[in-house]
Amino acid sequence: MAKTSHLLLAVVALLPFVISKQYLNPTESGFFTLYDVNNNPFRSFCDFESESPFVWTLIESLTLENAQKAPFRKSFELNLPLGKCNTSMSLFRLTSAHRSSILGAYGSKHYRSTCNFDIDMGTGLANRRDYLRFSACKGLYILTTNSARCVEVDYINVRGQSCRKCSVPFYSSTSQHLHIDLIVASTYCRKFVVTDHIANEDVFGHYSNLNPTFSCATNKNSTTAWWIGGAFIE
Numbered sequence: 001m002a003k004t005s006h007l008l009l010a011v012v013a014l015l016p017f018v019i020s021k022q023y024l025n026p027t028e029s030g031f032f033t034l035y036d037v038n039n040n041p042f043r044s045f046c047d048f049e050s051e052s053p054f055v056w057t058l059i060e061s062l063t064l065e066n067a068q069k070a071p072f073r074k075s076f077e078l079n080l081p082l083g084k085c086n087t088s089m090s091l092f093r094l095t096s097a098h099r100s101s102i103l104g105a106y107g108s109k110h111y112r113s114t115c116n117f118d119i120d121m122g123t124g125l126a127n128r129r130d131y132l133r134f135s136a137c138k139g140l141y142i143l144t145t146n147s148a149r150c151v152e153v154d155y156i157n158v159r160g161q162s163c164r165k166c167s168v169p170f171y172s173s174t175s176q177h178l179h180i181d182l183i184v185a186s187t188y189c190r191k192f193v194v195t196d197h198i199a200n201e202d203v204f205g206h207y208s209n210l211n212p213t214f215s216c217a218t219n220k221n222s223t224t225a226w227w228i229g230g231a232f233i234e
């Protein structure tokens with residue numbers, strides 16, 4: 001049976017202090033029925049456990065096989081709902097309206113991207129290798145417009161090479177999912193350099209030039225997930 005979140009103030013608010021604890025144990029991750037600003041229900045995965053004190057709501061997850069298919073390798077600017085009736089990490093994407101509802105909720109201040117987040121075995125986020133997190137304020141338009149721009153990230157890690165509070169270039173278009181090109185990242189913005197990159201290597205969403213040592217692109221079943229969330233401290 002699907003879990004149901006009882007939302008206060010008629011908004012989608014995914015931090016525990018605005019979800020009725022009568023219906024939701026905020027320490028238990030899983031798929032929940034949520035409600036947008038118009039009180040319409042939708043489902044997504046809520047992660048309360050992997051990164052305390054952060055709480056995250058899944059907005060998209062694609063296997064490498066699906067991410068490389070033309071119908072699915074689209075920017076977040078396009079409304080492309082996927083997996084509405086069969087929610088899984090292999091092919092899932094919320095509508096633009098539902099993403100906006102989550103982003104507009106109190107406390108939703110960050111985006112993150114993860115590789116191979118495991119909901120089936122319950123291990124969730126194994127570590128922060130091949131991981132990305134940045135402020136929704138600093139990346140305000142990055143998920144709503146086709147763009148090429150520098151965004152300061154809280155943290156980025158590619159194959160164990162990382163930086164904090166550094167600026168990296170993001171790119172997306174109608175035919176390319178939001179992503180980072182490691183060659184461009186080594187040259188522009190604040191020059192995040194990954195020493196073992198391949199030519200024009202793409203990470204975190206678009207994979208025209210993939211490197212199987214990046215865990216989101218290891219094999220056809222590897223997943224790239226995008227989330228909206230924020231820190232919660234009682």
